[in-house]
Amino acid sequence: xxxxxxxxxxxxxxxxxxxxxxxxxxxxxxxxxxxxxxxxxxxxxxxxxxxxxxxxxxxxxxxxxxxxxxxxxxxxxxxxxxxxxxxxxxxxxxxxxxxxxxxxxxxxxxxxxxxxxxxxxxxxxxxxxxxxxxxxxxxxxxxxxxxxxxxxxxxxxxxxxxxxxxxxxxxxxxxxxxxxxxxxxxxxxxxxxxxxxxxxxxxxxxxxxxxxxxxxxxxxxxxxxxxxxxxxxxxxxxxxxxxxxxxxxxxxxxxxxxxxxxxxxxxxxxxxxxxxxxxxxxxxxxxxxxxxxxxxxxxxxxxxxxxxxxxxxxxxxxxxxxxxxxxxxxxxxxxxxxxxxxxxxxxxxxxxxxxxxxxxxxxxxxxxxxxxxxxxxxxxxxxxxxxxxxxxxxxxxxxxxxxxxxxxxxxxxxxxxxxxx
Amino acid sequence: xxxxxxxxxxxxxxxxxxxxxxxxxxxxxxxxxxxxxxxxxxxxxxxxxxxxxxxxxxxxxxxxxxxxxxxxxxxxxxxxxxxxxxxxxxxxxxxxxxxxxxxxxxxxxxxxxxxxxxxxxxxxxxxxxxxxxxxxxxxxxxxxxxxxxxxxxxxxxxxxxxxxxxxxxxxxxxxxxxxxxxxxxxxxxxxxxxxxxxxxxxxxxxxxxxxxxxxxxxxxxxxxxxxxxxxxxxxxxxxxxxxxxxxxxxxxxxxxxxxxxxxxxxxxxxxxxxxxxxxxxxxxxxxxxxxxxxxxxxxxxxxxxxxxxxxxxxxxxxxxxxxxxxxxxxxxxxxxxxxxxxxxxxxxxxxxxxxxxxxxxxx
Numbered sequence: 001x002x003x004x005x006x007x008x009x010x011x012x013x014x015x016x017x018x019x020x021x022x023x024x025x026x027x028x029x030x031x032x033x034x035x036x037x038x039x040x041x042x043x044x045x046x047x048x049x050x051x052x053x054x055x056x057x058x059x060x061x062x063x064x065x066x067x068x069x070x071x072x073x074x075x076x077x078x079x080x081x082x083x084x085x086x087x088x089x090x091x092x093x094x095x096x097x098x099x100x101x102x103x104x105x106x107x108x109x110x111x112x113x114x115x116x117x118x119x120x121x122x123x124x125x126x127x128x129x130x131x132x133x134x135x136x137x138x139x140x141x142x143x144x145x146x147x148x149x150x151x152x153x154x155x156x157x158x159x160x161x162x163x164x165x166x167x168x169x170x171x172x173x174x175x176x177x178x179x180x181x182x183x184x185x186x187x188x189x190x191x192x193x194x195x196x197x198x199x200x201x202x203x204x205x206x207x208x209x210x211x212x213x214x215x216x217x218x219x220x221x222x223x224x225x226x227x228x229x230x231x232x233x234x235x236x237x238x239x240x241x242x243x244x245x246x247x248x249x250x251x252x253x254x255x256x257x258x259x260x261x262x263x264x265x266x267x268x269x270x271x272x273x274x275x276x277x278x279x280x281x282x283x284x285x286x287x288x289x290x291x292x293x294x295x296x297x298x299x300x301x302x303x304x305x306x307x308x309x310x311x312x313x314x315x316x317x318x319x320x321x322x323x324x325x326x327x328x329x330x331x332x333x334x335x336x337x338x339x340x341x342x343x344x345x346x347x348x349x350x351x352x353x354x355x356x357x358x359x360x361x362x363x364x365x366x367x368x369x370x371x372x373x374x375x376x377x378x379x380x381x382x383x384x385x386x387x388x389x390x391x392x393x394x395x396x397x398x399x400x401x402x403x404x405x406x407x408x409x410x411x412x413x414x415x416x417x418x419x420x421x
Numbered sequence: 422x423x424x425x426x427x428x429x430x431x432x433x434x435x436x437x438x439x440x441x442x443x444x445x446x447x448x449x450x451x452x453x454x455x456x457x458x459x460x461x462x463x464x465x466x467x468x469x470x471x472x473x474x475x476x477x478x479x480x481x482x483x484x485x486x487x488x489x490x491x492x493x494x495x496x497x498x499x500x501x502x503x504x505x506x507x508x509x510x511x512x513x514x515x516x517x518x519x520x521x522x523x524x525x526x527x528x529x530x531x532x533x534x535x536x537x538x539x540x541x542x543x544x545x546x547x548x549x550x551x552x553x554x555x556x557x558x559x560x561x562x563x564x565x566x567x568x569x570x571x572x573x574x575x576x577x578x579x580x581x582x583x584x585x586x587x588x589x590x591x592x593x594x595x596x597x598x599x600x601x602x603x604x605x606x607x608x609x610x611x612x613x614x615x616x617x618x619x620x621x622x623x624x625x626x627x628x629x630x631x632x633x634x635x636x637x638x639x640x641x642x643x644x645x646x647x648x649x650x651x652x653x654x655x656x657x658x659x660x661x662x663x664x665x666x667x668x669x670x671x672x673x674x675x676x677x678x679x680x681x682x683x684x685x686x687x688x689x690x691x692x693x694x695x696x697x698x699x700x701x702x703x704x705x706x707x708x709x710x711x712x713x714x715x716x717x718x719x720x721x722x723x724x725x726x727x728x729x730x731x732x733x734x735x736x737x738x739x740x741x742x743x744x745x746x747x748x749x750x751x752x753x754x755x756x757x758x759x760x761x762x763x764x765x766x767x768x769x770x771x772x773x774x775x776x777x778x779x780x781x782x783x784x
Binding site: 029030134137138139169173185187188190191194195274372375376377379 | 529530531532533534535536539586589591592594595598660661662664665675678679681684687
């Protein structure tokens with residue numbers, strides 16, 4: 001009996017301790033309430049003299065459900081901007097917190113925009129800022145702007161996503177379907193910059209004004225006249241500033257040294273296997289008409305050969321496409337027409353690649369990975385050239401060979417003929 | 422000595438596996454071998470098999486005794502006691518180091534605002550509870566969770582490799598560009614940590630249901646962990662690159678952060694934090710248990726359980742005062758530890774084995 005009593009007491013004591021532990025060990029120190037956090041979506045980093053100018057874009061919290069209907073406001077950017085200045089990035093970030101009613105929460109940061117001046121000074125501190133902070137992740141996307149990054153971040157309006165960070169996430173996912181670029185993560189940039197050639201390519205993001213349908217009942221003052229009835233008011237389409245990718249910046253070590261235009265960017269992307277789809281508009285040999293080929297397979301190999309002392313770079317690219325648009329009347333069910341089109345496909349891609357290659361050579365940035373190919377193939381040669389590879393690369397002869405295939409002609413074969421019956 | 426539990430060979434296998442995964446997938450030294458670090462690790466695993474053979478040979482010779490008990494008989498009373506005290510010091514020190522590893526991880530990533538004393542206290546308290554329950558409790562814990570841990574690591578690795586554009590196989594090449602020497606130089610530290618640390622299983626061997634058959638499960642655990650860790654190492658190298666893997670404090674964590682499949686399968690690092698929390702806890706329990714039971718055996722106590730709480734307090738405070746900062750930890754782990762640990766994993770068992778053989782002493 002006494003034993004039983006003792007065991008009950010033990011149970012009670014155990015239960016009490018458990019409850020107390022549950023109360024005291026629930027992690028009070030690291031408790032975070034969602035409604036007390038300011039979620040960072042993207043940020044822009046600029047250099048102003050010796051000061052770092054940091055602009056944060058936060059997700060502006062909206063009351064979901066039962067919002068105003070037809071107001072169009074929900075399609076607009078739901079972002080709050082704050083900026084701060086400081087000697088270092090985190091210092092500038094601290095300045096932002098002095099004017100914020102919530103705790104800055106960095107773990108959902110999608111993108112970092114780097115201003116041109118900052119990029120010329122060096123990405124190092126930005127990469128380090130992202131890498132060292134346990135809240136920021138290496139999946140953060142990074143790109144450059146021409147001029148100040150702040151301009152893009154503050155001026156963009158956007159009409160599909162609610163923040164620029166989200167827009168860029170979407171761009172990152174789909175841009176490779178055009179072939180005109182690639183948005184790398186911080187990890188990609190670290191990988192590139194710590195590889196043999198220590199170069200990388202960051203896409204340029206810029207503002208792009210697009211028409212926006214006028215909102216019913218909210219006409220612009222110039223077109224509307226007096227308030228009151230919406231009838232009879234003429235509303236002009238408005239302009240909304242969105243972002244788009246246009247070209248890229250070439251980086252040697254962590255510094256911006258040159259630009260690539262959009263076509264050159266695609267030339268680079270072909271070689272680095274960053275093109276998932278691309279459209280080529282090619283002449284059709286018939287009074288200025290064109291055909292469009294949709295490339296949906298592309299695979300490139302970069303290699304290096306050595307004959308005696310002479311190094312020879314080689315880019316081999318295999319692409320496959322499908323005929324998607326035809327202005328002329330050429331019959332692409334005929335073998336010869338296909339062959340000649342394939343030659344023109346290869347020629348145009350070669351032009352894009354050569355143009356990118358020349359630009360990279362001029363800047364002395366081996367963004368195609370010849371250095372790595374050399375290191376893997378001839379480690380002893382690489383060790384001799386390692387220190388001056390960017391100079392060697394400028395002199396490196398490179399042959400570009402493109403093998404293009406037109407596999408299919410879409411849903412139809414021969415072109416349409418009027419009155420063919 | 423107050424331990425009446427028995428563990429099966431299967432439980433022993435999973436216990437060694439969990440112990441070895443312990444901190445080794447958390448911190449894998451890349452060292453001088455750079456992109457060939459995985460070769461170093463494979464070779465270290467082979468040496469680990471040798472260590473396993475040596476430890477289980479002792480276990481076979483003294484099937485129902487712990488080294489703390491037979492050392493005096495083998496080496497003589499005073500030398501044996503000296504050896505035992507040194508051995509126990511290493512157990513205490515390793516337990517403190519292991520606890521510190523998990524505390525550092527939590528302080529940096531999981532609970533930055535929480536005082537380290539609380540994190541350390543919670544882990545040490547959990548471990549103390551398990552140690553007090555006897556060897557069967559941790560053995561069952563290992564049996565329950567180690568299979569999931571292995572599956573989790575394999576799945577996370579498969580996911581990382583299948584992220585489009587994330588892996589760069591070329592980061593593994595050229596293989597052994599500077600000849601085999603850097604690779605060989607990388608073998609020794611990766612052998613001591615984690616394989617040399619399995620020496621503390623000497624104290625657990627007597628509790629096996631069939632102590633004479635301990636080599637097979639031990640070797641299987643070493644092989645599995647060698648392959649698993651090599652896989653993890655290769656994954657880190659192809660996702661992050663050799664120099665970045667070497668530079669980072671928690672390369673596996675970053676490699677797993679990079680998993681992003683179709684935008685919905687992402688932010689999986691809590692999984693790996695769980696894996697580490699569990700395996701490090703398991704390792705802590707084993708070493709902690711070794712220390713308390715060993716001390717009881719050394720002092721000739723009938724029961725080891727009164728020592729559990731004092732030992733826990735001791736190792737908690739030792740772990741918090743082991744080093745002041747990260748750079749001390751790096752220096753210690755990288756330069757000092759492989760040689761500092763030599764008496765425990767090599768001199769102690771090998772001396773015992775050789776002297777016992779020469780003097781023909783058996784259990």
